[in-house]
Amino acid sequence: MxxxxxxxxxxxxxxxxxxxxEDFELIYHPLVMLAKREIEVEVWDYNNTGSNDLVGSVVVDVLPSFKTKIQVEKFLQPKQKSLQSESEEDDENDSPLGPDNNLGRVIFSVIYMSEQDWVKKLHDDEINKVKEEEEMKLKIELEVKKxxxxxxxxxxxxxxxxxxxxEMFSxxxxxFSNISVRDLKKMDTIGKTDPYVVFQLGELQKQTTVAKNTLSYDYKNEEIELEYNSYLNQWTGKADVQVWDYxxxxxxxxxxSVVVDV
Incomplete structure (x- = not known):
């Protein structure tokens, strides 16, 4: 413009x-524009090794968009043809898109606002931006809290x-009673094994008597009692039972050894 x-x-x-x-704002100065009311829209092909190429352009009258957002869709024109006024194009072609030169189309929305409305919009946009940021911040805080x-x-x-x-086992x-061992492994070269059984609960432990020279044995009339206190024993509900050779x-x-859930 x-x-x-x-x-x-x-x-x-x-x-x-x-x-x-992607939004763009252009300031319209009637004196600078010499009362012209058209904007020129160009579509270019970017070339990173050479000069860019113009695909086509259109000239659009902005007056119909005064205080009203309108949707614009136009066929791209060669540069010299696009410089014609919109009224001349309408006389040459009945299509609202203009003549089709197989260059493609450009589509955009446009609104022409007075300076007062534009300033008000900037103010409203800033307020809405702050409000959205506060809402997003509050949303994040609520999610973290939740x-x-x-x-x-x-x-x-x-x-x-x-x-x-x-509390159930406070x-x-x-x-432990009816304690016995069966078919133990021979631990000495001469085949002599003297087994005894250890019962452990947390840090507390007690053991049976030692049976002499045997691989199977009944510890008759032997009972092992261990006191359980959850606050002292740090017990997990399991007892550790070990068989040793004296x-x-x-x-x-x-x-x-075995671990028994009691």
């Missing part, structure tokens, strides 16, 4: 394209479950 011009971004390798979220509340709720539910389990005694001369050997 007169000496003032603006351009869109460059679309890559395409014959059809929508320039989404996520934190959900995490806290899950942690609280897990805590209550553990607390309930601890304090009591585990009693050695009078050296270190005792672990034959094997």
């Amino acid at each position: 007169g000496p003032e011009q603006q351009q869109t971004s460059v679309a890559q390798e395409t014959l059809n394209y929508d320039y989404l979220n 996520r934190q509340e959900e995490e806290n709720k899950q942690l609280e539910e897990q805590r209550k479950i553990k607390e309930k389990q601890a 304090k009591g005694y585990l009693k 050695d009078t001369l050296g270190k005792n050997d672990l034959i094997g």
Whole structure:
């Protein structure tokens, strides 16, 4: 428009394209424009190694868009033909798009606003922008708060479950009886095995007597009692049972162990 011009971004390798979220504002000065009311719209082909090529252009009367947004769709014209006034084009061609020279079409919306309306629009746009930013900030804060509340709720539910389990077994005694071993592995070269059984609950443990030179044994009349206190034992609900081979001369050997859910 007169000496003032603006351009869109460059679309890559395409014959059809929508320039989404691209808006342009040109200031119309009647004195500078010498009362002309047309704007010229040009479509160019960008060339990164040489000069750009003009695809075509159109001349559009802006007066019909005064205070009213209108949709414009025009066939592109060769440069010399596009310089004709719109009224001359209408006389030559009945189509509202103008004559088709197989150069393609250009489509855009336009509104012609007074300076007062334009200033008001800038003010309203700034207010709306601030409002949208505040709403987005509030939305993010609410999402973070909601996520934190959900995490806290899950942690609280897990805590209550553990607390309930601890209350169920807060304090009591585990009693092991009818203790026996069968078909144990021979631990000494001479075939002598002296087994005993260890029962462990948390940090507490007790053991049976030592059976002499045997691979199978019943620990008759032997009972093992272990006190359970969830706050002291840090117990998971399982007892560790170990079978050892007693050695009078050296270190005792672990034959094997099992974990029992009690």
